[in-house]
Amino acid sequence: MTEQNQVTAPSTPLNTNAALGQMGGSEQYSQTAYAQRLCQLSNLLTATQDLWQVVAFDCDQFPWQQRFPLLAEKVAQLADEDIDALDNDSSRLLAELVPSLEQDMQALSDSHIADLLPLLGASMNQHLATAAEVPKDNAELSHFSAHIKGRKWQQITAFTAQVFNHDDSQLPVLEWCAGKGHLGRLIAKTQHRNVTSLEWQQALCHQGQTFADKWQLAQQFVCADAFADLTQDHTASPIKQFQHAVALHACGDLHVRLLRLASMTGTEKLSISPCCYHLIQSRFYHPLSAGAKAARFQLSRHDLQLPLQQSVIASERQNALRKQEIMWRLGFDSLQRAVRQCDEYLPVPTIKQSQLSGSFKDFCRWAATEKQLVLPDDVIYGNYLQQGRIRQKLTQRIDLVRHLFRQALEQWLLLDRVCFLIEQDYHVKLTEFCSTKITPRNALIHAEKIHLV
Numbered sequence: 001m002t003e004q005n006q007v008t009a010p011s012t013p014l015n016t017n018a019a020l021g022q023m024g025g026s027e028q029y030s031q032t033a034y035a036q037r038l039c040q041l042s043n044l045l046t047a048t049q050d051l052w053q054v055v056a057f058d059c060d061q062f063p064w065q066q067r068f069p070l071l072a073e074k075v076a077q078l079a080d081e082d083i084d085a086l087d088n089d090s091s092r093l094l095a096e097l098v099p100s101l102e103q104d105m106q107a108l109s110d111s112h113i114a115d116l117l118p119l120l121g122a123s124m125n126q127h128l129a130t131a132a133e134v135p136k137d138n139a140e141l142s143h144f145s146a147h148i149k150g151r152k153w154q155q156i157t158a159f160t161a162q163v164f165n166h167d168d169s170q171l172p173v174l175e176w177c178a179g180k181g182h183l184g185r186l187i188a189k190t191q192h193r194n195v196t197s198l199e200w201q202q203a204l205c206h207q208g209q210t211f212a213d214k215w216q217l218a219q220q221f222v223c224a225d226a227f228a229d230l231t232q233d234h235t236a237s238p239i240k241q242f243q244h245a246v247a248l249h250a251c252g253d254l255h256v257r258l259l260r261l262a263s264m265t266g267t268e269k270l271s272i273s274p275c276c277y278h279l280i281q282s283r284f285y286h287p288l289s290a291g292a293k294a295a296r297f298q299l300s301r302h303d304l305q306l307p308l309q310q311s312v313i314a315s316e317r318q319n320a321l322r323k324q325e326i327m328w329r330l331g332f333d334s335l336q337r338a339v340r341q342c343d344e345y346l347p348v349p350t351i352k353q354s355q356l357s358g359s360f361k362d363f364c365r366w367a368a369t370e371k372q373l374v375l376p377d378d379v380i381y382g383n384y385l386q387q388g389r390i391r392q393k394l395t396q397r398i399d400l401v402r403h404l405f406r407q408a409l410e411q412w413l414l415l416d417r418v419c420f421l422i423e424q425d426y427h428v429k430l431t432e433f434c435s436t437k438i439t440p441r442n443a444l445i446h447a448e449k450i451h452l453v
Helices: 027-047 069-076 080-087 090-107 150-163 182-190 202-214 252-265 316-340 353-357 360-370 381-423
Strands: 173-175 195-199 219-223 244-251 269-275 426-432 443-449
Touching (some): 027 426, 069 090, 080 381, 090 381, 150 182, 150 244, 173 182, 182 195, 182 202, 182 219, 182 244, 195 202, 202 219, 244 252, 252 269, 252 381, 269 381, 316 353, 316 360, 353 360, 381 426, 381 443
Parallel strands (some): 173 244, 195 219, 244 269
Antiparallel strands (some): 269 443, 426 443
8 A cells, every 4th residue: 555545644643552542641632542543444444455345255266365375375274163263252363364464464565554453453442440330130120121131131221321420410311213212211210311212113102101101200202213304493303402312222324313413413412332334325334524534445335244243142053054044045156157157146135044944955946036047957956055165165264354354344433433523522432331242332432512612
């Protein structure tokens, strides 16, 4: 990568091996550090995009093999039985593959980018100096957790505790994309706040309001589309200036919509935990901050799924079924290429899990029907299943290299949101509100409006 293709970093130096979240130094420096880290990640991701901006299903060999030969050799030598263990342990994956990647980069005269490789495993989330006390599942709160799955309840309680730790502002709360209002209900109960819960599904609003009324909570539901023009009438808009807006795992464009509207309104406080970055309305991602807009890459929905490609809760059976489905899809893909005499991938619709209990032959016939493709009678399905098995081993390794960049890309996306809010005159902290064992999407962006005198 030539010098003119790099994003220019702010002048203040930043130790790439140190977490951004280390407390100490001035508050102004911490805000600058976010922009620096975003810039460095932009340069790293640009230089390595051949490795992570790839669709493994389209490949019949390592697409980056010539540019990164040592990495290709290393990945090819991995034992099949080690792939899953590496994929589920980010530290081990980095330790296994980064040395070969670093040597390849140095051979390409990309030593300045090689110096940024520690960012692939570096944390940049601040941890609050005082741990928040999570509300206990005592008798008084037991009714709140009824019909809420255990991990979801843990997320709600941890989010509430972290967001409102040492917060005595008593601002009314806007719960964005509320669903049944589980989060808002806990906030109204434990924080004694007036809560407005915005949700577009009328049935969920009704259920949530019924529960709030039953327990005499200061929670009111607004049934509205988050993408509608909510700010046309400022007196009627649920988004206010003197307010604390919260969103726990609002997907893609939904949490971005909140950031844009709240910053336009000048909302006093925002606390969001982003999720499902790929659920966007446009074909490609539109960066929010000036720093992200300067990056030399464009993110598709497929790219935006990368941070989510790590599961901490999938069972062995679920993993086995996923592998079987991939193998079958790749086997059918080899078959359809031969039948159509066309060397391109043909997407197949989502299948029911029950279909995996049948045979590969049945799956191929179903997929052919879905794609209006006539299969010849003399197909030797076992041959194509074997091709699927071979291709699966290749795609596993291509995706394993892609997964080196899961954390870096998610950090880039989070910092795009952080830096956008800083540009809108907010003081921002990027924290973690719970353990990754509860949810991998545990990042919390907390912003407070700066009032210039």
